[in-house]
Structures are given as structure tokens and as C-alpha cells.
Ligand SMILES: Nc1ncnc2c1ncn2[C@@H]1O[C@H](COP(=O)(O)OP(=O)(O)O)[C@@H](O)[C@H]1O
């Protein structure tokens with residue numbers, strides 16, 4: 001049987017990494033193997049690692065300026081690499097996959113940067129085609145009304161939050177989507193997610 005695909009989304013500083021660290025511990029006892037991947041990942045020797053560095057430090061690659069749409073196209077390239085090389089083979093072998101981010105981030109961060117909307121949607125469409133029959137079994141949108149430990153301008157951060165919430169509503173008609181509050185302790189948020197995952201695994 002194929003593994004199930006899970007992911008967590010949300011703007012920077014909402015608590016994804018912290019929650020995932022707790023989920024890794026909690027899900028060890030579950031039947032079926034879980035693999036946790038940051039999407040697209042930044043393991044040395046991968047396209048994802050190079051694109052992560054280009055995103056955060058373009059000057060290191062002697063890139064003086066870069067259009068925002070081309071930046072998102074690089075993200076999509078790294079996603080395609082991870083999907084084809086790692087994720088789909090793992091799902092086919094029966095491993096459950098839990099991703100830190102999904103193409104939702106491409107749409108949300110691209111839109112926030114003001115990129116050409118039809119161009120962005122078309123890039124993401126290529127990625128959706130490559131996911132093929134693998135629909136997410138459960139998408140988690142982690143939610144707060146403010147980021148933690150980040151200097152981001154609050155109004156920009158709230159726009160990202162709203163964009164994620166709208167996307168969650170839109171995507172919820174295609175596969176299960178849950179908005180989980182992180183306005184509580186990390187352990188409480190993680191245990192709410194474990195309950196949702198257990199319910200999904202029982203199906
Ligand atoms: N529920 C929570 N309550 C208090 N602090 C939290 C909570 N969740 C995460 N944090 C803290 O918030 C900061 C950002 O969390 P992080 O997991 O790195 O977010 P993300 O991966 O979404 O950017 C970290 O300092 C983390 O310790």
C-alpha cells in the first residue's frame with residue numbers, strides 16, 4: 001500500500017520547526033514509517049541546497065538582482081527534484097511523508113512579492129501535475145495572530161497569514177485541510193496534530 005502524504009504550512013515564525021520536532025518524537029511509535037522532509041530540503045549535494053542559498057544570499061552567486069517570479073521558478077525546480085527523486089519513490093514504497101512546507105509557500109510568498117499571477121499559477125500547475133495521483137492525505141496550516149521571535153513587519157506578516165488562510169479554504173475542497181492554532185504551548189499544538197494524523201491513518 002502507498003504511504004500517505006502530510007504537510008505543515010504557515011508563514012515564517014509561526015512555529016513549524018518546533019512543532020515538527022515534537023511530531024518526530026510522537027510519531028515514532030506509530031505503525032508505518034514516517035519520513036520528515038523539509039520541502040524541498042537543503043541537504044548538501046542537492047538542487048534544494050543551492051536554491052536555498054541563492055534565495056538567502058544571491059550576492060554569493062554574483063546575482064545582483066533577480067525577478068521575484070524567477071526566484072519562485074527556482075523554488076519550483078527544487079520541489080520537482082525532491083518530488084521525483086525522493087518523495088514519490090518513498091510514498092510508492094509505503095513510507096508516510098511529512099513535509100515542512102508545500103507549493104502553498106510558492107503561491108503565498110510569490111503573491112506577496114507581487115509576481116505575475118498567471119505566470120506563478122502556471123509554474124505551480126507544473127508541480128501539481130508531477131504530484132500526479134498523490135493527493136495530500138492531510139494538510140495542516142499552523143496559525144497564530146503574530147509571529148514569534150521575528151522582526152518581520154507585522155502588517156506584511158499578517159498578509160502572508162491571510163493568504164495562507166484563503167488558500168486553506170480553497171484547497172480544502174480538494175483534500176482534508178485543518179487549521180491548527182499555535183496560540184498555546186508547542187506540546188498542545190503538536191498533540192492536536194497527532195490526533196488529526198491518527199484519525200487520517202485509521203481511514
Ligand atoms: N507555541 C509556542 N509558544 C511559544 N514559543 C513558540 C511556540 N512555537 C514555537 N515557538 C518559538 O517560536 C520561534 C519560531 O518557531 P519556529 O518553529 O522556528 O517557526 P517556523 O519554523 O515556522 O519559522 C522559536 O523561537 C520557537 O522556539
Ligand SMILES: Cc1cn([C@H]2C[C@H](O)[C@@H](COP(=O)(O)OP(=O)(O)O)O2)c(=O)[nH]c1=O
Nearest residue numbers: 012039040055075076101102105106109110
Ligand atoms: C517553499 C518556498 C519557500 N519560500 C520562502 C519561505 C521562506 O521565507 C524562505 C525559506 O523557507 P524555509 O524553507 O522555511 O527555510 P528557513 O526557515 O530556514 O529560512 O523561502 C518561497 O518563497 N517559495 C517557496 O516555494
